[in-house]
Amino acid sequence: MITRDDIRELANFHSPETCAVTFYYQPTTPLNKSHREESILVKDLVRNALRDAEKHGRNGCARPDLDRIQGMAEGLRGNGGKAKAIFACSKQGLWREFDIPAQLLKTNLFVSHRFHLKPLAAVLDGVQHACVVLVDRTKARIFELVNDEIVEKQDFVNELTRRGKSDGWRGYDAGHVERKQMNEALQHFKTVADCIEPYFERKSCDRLLIGCHDDVWPEIHRELHSNSKQRLVGHFRIDPKVATPDQTKQMATEQLTQYNSRLQQGLIHEVIGEAHRNGRGAIGLRRVLRSLETGEVQTLLLGSNFQASGVKCHHCGHMDLHDAPVCAVCGKENTQLEDIGDAIVGYAIRNGIDIVYIADDEQFDQIGRIAALLRFRADQNTSVKAAS
Numbered sequence: 507m508i509t510r511d512d513i514r515e516l517a518n519f520h521s522p523e524t525c526a527v528t529f530y531y532q533p534t535t536p537l538n539k540s541h542r543e544e545s546i547l548v549k550d551l552v553r554n555a556l557r558d559a560e561k562h563g564r565n566g567c568a569r570p571d572l573d574r575i576q577g578m579a580e581g582l583r584g585n586g587g588k589a590k591a592i593f594a595c596s597k598q599g600l601w602r603e604f605d606i607p608a609q610l611l612k613t614n615l616f617v618s619h620r621f622h623l624k625p626l627a628a629v630l631d632g633v634q635h636a637c638v639v640l641v642d643r644t645k646a647r648i649f650e651l652v653n654d655e656i657v658e659k660q661d662f663v664n665e666l667t668r669r670g671k672s673d674g675w676r677g678y679d680a681g682h683v684e685r686k687q688m689n690e691a692l693q694h695f696k697t698v699a700d701c702i703e704p705y706f707e708r709k710s711c712d713r714l715l716i717g718c719h720d721d722v723w724p725e726i727h728r729e730l731h732s733n734s735k736q737r738l739v740g741h742f743r744i745d746p747k748v749a750t751p752d753q754t755k756q757m758a759t760e761q762l763t764q765y766n767s768r769l770q771q772g773l774i775h776e777v778i779g780e781a782h783r784n785g786r787g788a789i790g791l792r793r794v795l796r797s798l799e800t801g802e803v804q805t806l807l808l809g810s811n812f813q814a815s816g817v818k819c820h821h822c823g824h825m826d827l828h829d830a831p832v833c834a835v836c837g838k839e840n841t842q843l844e845d846i847g848d849a850i851v852g853y854a855i856r857n858g859i860d861i862v863y864i865a866d867d868e869q870f871d872q873i874g875r876i877a878a879l880l881r882f883r884a885d886q887n888t889s890v891k892a893a894s
């Protein structure tokens with residue numbers, strides 16, 4: 507499984523000789539569709555990349571990697587329904603290969619100074635890693651939900667209650683039994699909270715959902731530790747004793763989808779509001795590029811369908827949406843980019859900027875499918891004001 511550290515490492519990679527090869531493979535659906543077509547497509551992409559490199563007078567340093575990818579084309583055969591991402595630079599001895607969810611837009615190949623991370627980052631952003639806990643007064647079940655797969659990790663009953671029952675309750679008055687049960691349930695919730703917390707301490711999960719009966723929710727919530735509380739999405743109503751993993755997955759996924767959608771809507775509104783009152787919001791490509799270069803950006807919002815051509819200067823790193831032959835900042839030669847979104851994503855990852863991908867949102871489409879929430883406004887900085 508690819509991690510955020512892997513992505514950061516790939517984003518920092520730079521090939522001065524232009525031999526960083528990025529290959530994305532998206533299996534055709536249905537899976538049994540002609541694998542021959544797939545391998546022809548890959549071979550065409552490789553041939554075009556080689557021709558392109560020759561045309562620009564490069565020394566062919568990408569050739570060993572392109573040959574290797576071409577050699578793989580026959581064997582991909584749908585890749586078991588998974589997509590594939592390969593990042594390679596034989597000159598610097600790098601070859602990284604990842605199987606990822608089959609959610610890429612298409613099979614594609616790039617040879618450049620840097621790796622193309624936009625498709626990968628967008629797919630990974632969609633991957634949820636949630637801890638789902640079903641709990642009642644006597645039982646608890648802990649699941650991990652990754653994308654579409656749910657696995658039950660732990661299953662335990664309240665041992666105190668079990669012991670209590672085997673001892674029998676004869677001899678206690680009714681009030682005493684009730685108090686005893688309440689204390690035991692409370693102890694059980696504390697144990698459950700202790701078991702959940704490590705899932706967030708070691709950062710294997712980034713969301714928490716609790717399935718329980720409504721009446722015990724406040725008591726469970728009270729016992730949760732700090733990391734768990736921070737990652738809490740909410741609770742849903744389910745019978746922990748009889749729920750199947752599939753039912754649990756369905757309820758949890760619904761909650762997660764609603765939660766993410768609310769989060770995105772909130773961000774879009776905040777950015778638009780801030781931009782309109784001339785505050786900490788930037789909307790549209792021109793404004794976002796300027797904010798990136800002045801270091802203002804805290805969170806980048808990027809439409810999953812964002813694409814725009816542009817140029818980049820590999821000497822000073824300046825990105826521009828104008829198709830100019832030379833860099834507006836340093837005067838060196840610009841490189842044409844089919845999609846400036848790729849360069850923006852790479853820049854954001856290298857600089858520790860959060861990226862939020864926005865899928866299918868009409869309002870977001872209207873503002874140009876790119877926006878940013880800013881940490882500060884460089885033009886409202888007092889020293890800049892004083893200087894101008």
Ligand SMILES: [Zn+2]
Pocket residue numbers: 819820821822823824833834835836837838
């Ligand atoms: Zn420049």
